[in-house]
Amino acid sequence: MTHKNIYVTQPTLPALADFVPYLEQIWQSRILTNGGPFHQELEASLCKRLGVEHISLFSNGTIALVTALQALRITGEVITTPYSFVATAHSLLWNDIKPVFVDVEPGTLNMDPAKIEAAITPRTTAILPVHCYGHPCDVTRIGKIADTYGLRVIYDAAHAFGVEVDGGSVLNFGDLSVLSFHATKVFNTFEGGAIVCQDAKTKQRIDHLKNFGFVDEVTVVAPGINGKMSEINAAFGVLQLKGVDEAMRMRGAVDQRYRKRLAGVKGIECLGDAGETVANHAYFPILVKPDYPLTRDALYQHLKDHGINGRRYFYPLITQFPMYRGLPSADPANLPIATRAADEVICLPIYPTLEFETVDFICDRIAELAR
Numbered sequence: 047m048t049h050k051n052i053y054v055t056q057p058t059l060p061a062l063a064d065f066v067p068y069l070e071q072i073w074q075s076r077i078l079t080n081g082g083p084f085h086q087e088l089e090a091s092l093c094k095r096l097g098v099e100h101i102s103l104f105s106n107g108t109i110a111l112v113t114a115l116q117a118l119r120i121t122g123e124v125i126t127t128p129y130s131f132v133a134t135a136h137s138l139l140w141n142d143i144k145p146v147f148v149d150v151e152p153g154t155l156n157m158d159p160a161k162i163e164a165a166i167t168p169r170t171t172a173i174l175p176v177h178c179y180g181h182p183c184d185v186t187r188i189g190k191i192a193d194t195y196g197l198r199v200i201y202d203a204a205h206a207f208g209v210e211v212d213g214g215s216v217l218n219f220g221d222l223s224v225l226s227f228h229a230t231k232v233f234n235t236f237e238g239g240a241i242v243c244q245d246a247k248t249k250q251r252i253d254h255l256k257n258f259g260f261v262d263e264v265t266v267v268a269p270g271i272n273g274k275m276s277e278i279n280a281a282f283g284v285l286q287l288k289g290v291d292e293a294m295r296m297r298g299a300v301d302q303r304y305r306k307r308l309a310g311v312k313g314i315e316c317l318g319d320a321g322e323t324v325a326n327h328a329y330f331p332i333l334v335k336p337d338y339p340l341t342r343d344a345l346y347q348h349l350k351d352h353g354i355n356g357r358r359y360f361y362p363l364i365t366q367f368p369m370y371r372g373l374p375s376a377d378p379a380n381l382p383i384a385t386r387a388a389d390e391v392i393c394l395p396i397y398p399t400l401e402f403e404t405v406d407f408i409c410d411r412i413a414e415l416a417r
């Protein structure tokens with residue numbers, strides 16, 4: 047059996063015909079952007095679905111991260127993780143903030159709270175952790191450290207749509223949480239993102255910042271950016287939201303199938319959850335350990351040769367890129383767990399319509415080498 051070109055993900059799309067009435071409405075109203083009716087509807091629907099009070103839509107997650115830092119007037123140094131998509135750290139450089147990298151926990155690959163205090167200096171103003179792969183950070187410990195030292199917490203929740211912990215949505219922890227609605231995410235609006243905040247005043251500031259800093263026709267209060275989500279993206283989001291629970295359920299079934307089929311394959315470890323009460327199964331990372339007969343890169347290539355396009359998220363570590371590697375905190379000796387994980391991880395394909403037969407095919411290609 048051959049399977050051609052199985053990708054790490056495939057966006058979920060509703061039937062095209064179901065989207066046409068939404069487009070007709072836009073054509074009729076001629077409101078294309080700047081907080082139109084679909085934009086307002088999607089914000090309200092997301093608040094309800096996610097169990098959050100305030101949300102501000104954005105054109106993508108990266109601009110949302112950049113704006114989140116500006117909304118809280120973050121400066122100086124920010125403690126963050128090297129084990130993420132490069133946009134996390136880039137959002138700091140865009141704000142002229144120095145990233146200070148701390149290592150991750152081996153079990154979750156999220157920022158290790160035990161490493162944060164030693165990285166705090168008089169210039170530290172905030173912590174920027176990532177709910178990596180949608181697995182929640184230790185929000186309680188991070189919150190306590192932030193309270194003790196008077197730091198703000200902005201969670202990069204790009205992977206964490208719909209994730210819940212004891213106490214409800216993980217997006218309600220910290221000062222702000224930033225989502226991505228990119229095509230490759232659990233919930234997508236083609237491109238898109240959002241900031242979740244805790245009060246109306248902060249939402250108002252975020253809304254000003256994403257609209258050039260305009261408050262009214264003649265008043266500009268900050269050097270804001272154009273970060274607005276268009277009506278087409280928002281309308282698509284409204285439609286997409288109707289299918290997201292089913293999509294998460296189907297992802298969960300794929301996740302379980304992988305775990306069942308890969309259990310007992312020597313040298314392969316499936317990353318576990320982080321105690322979330324509702325998971326979104328955004329990614330399916332495996333770790334290729336030294337007792338597997340092939341290196342991670344050799345297995346990655348072996349899978350590719352069979353049309354299975356996994357991805358090495360997150361290799362290279364952010365700290366390996368030229369704009370970061372000169373920082374003292376980027377030294378691999380400071381980041382042993384993240385460095386090892388970046389050399390061991392492959393994210394296997396996962397998306398709602400991935401068939402069990404294909405999952406089995408992928409698992410067989412991995413297991414056949416370990417026999």
Ligand code: T4K
Binds near residue numbers: 205
């Ligand atoms: N923070 C974190 C922790 C993030 O992971 C991200 C984004 C951000 C912040 C920033 O959010 P955004 O500004 O993106 O909203 C992808 C995504 O571009 C990126 O959104 C994502 N993280 C990152 C983890 O993955 P690539 O370069 O791996 O994407 P790409 O184009 O190679 O796509 C992967 C596979 O998905 C393709 O091989 C095929 C499939 N695919 C992709 C697209 C775009 C499709 O089937 N259709 C599509 O339209 O970065």
